Amino acid sequence: MKRFGWLMAMVLAVALAACGQQTGTAQKAAVSAGKTPVTGKQLTRISQNAAEMLQTYVQQVREDSLKSAEAQLDRVVQRVERLQAKAEKTGGDVKAKMSAAVKTFNNKKDAARVQMEKAKAAGDQPWEPLKANLDEALSELEQGFDEMLNLLG
Secondary structure (H helix, E strand, C coil), rough: CHHHHHHHHHHHHHHHHCCCCCCHHHHHHHHHHHCCCCCHHHHHHHHHHHHHHHHHHHHHHHHHHHHHHHHHHHHHHHHCCCHHHHHHHCCCCHHHHHHHHHHHHHHHHHHHHHHHHHHHHHCCCCHHHHHHHHHHHHHHHHHHHHHHHHHHC
């Protein structure tokens, strides 16, 4: 979001400098070349449209990231459920270790869901830290799955 602010400030500054009040020779040259001078109102409208398009893009990136994270979470949970079914067929020590690993996994799953809800409810908060926290929680889930897989392995 910081980039968005800087980008908008730079676009606006360049546009205002380039399209300021044209007077005298510059305006006559533009008209004689067949070009219509850009007015301040036109520039403002162009800048507003650009800002709206960028905001829409940023929102779409957030939504896509959240959908992807949710799909990843669902896939890991389904894989763990399949592992649990296999673990039920084993006996003794593996089954007990798997039970403990499932409890740990469920805690990590709950933490990932909390991070996802925070990201969904973020509004205008900076996206990068929220995404980093969500990615970390999902990474820990994947690690938990790998540990469970090693128990059966």
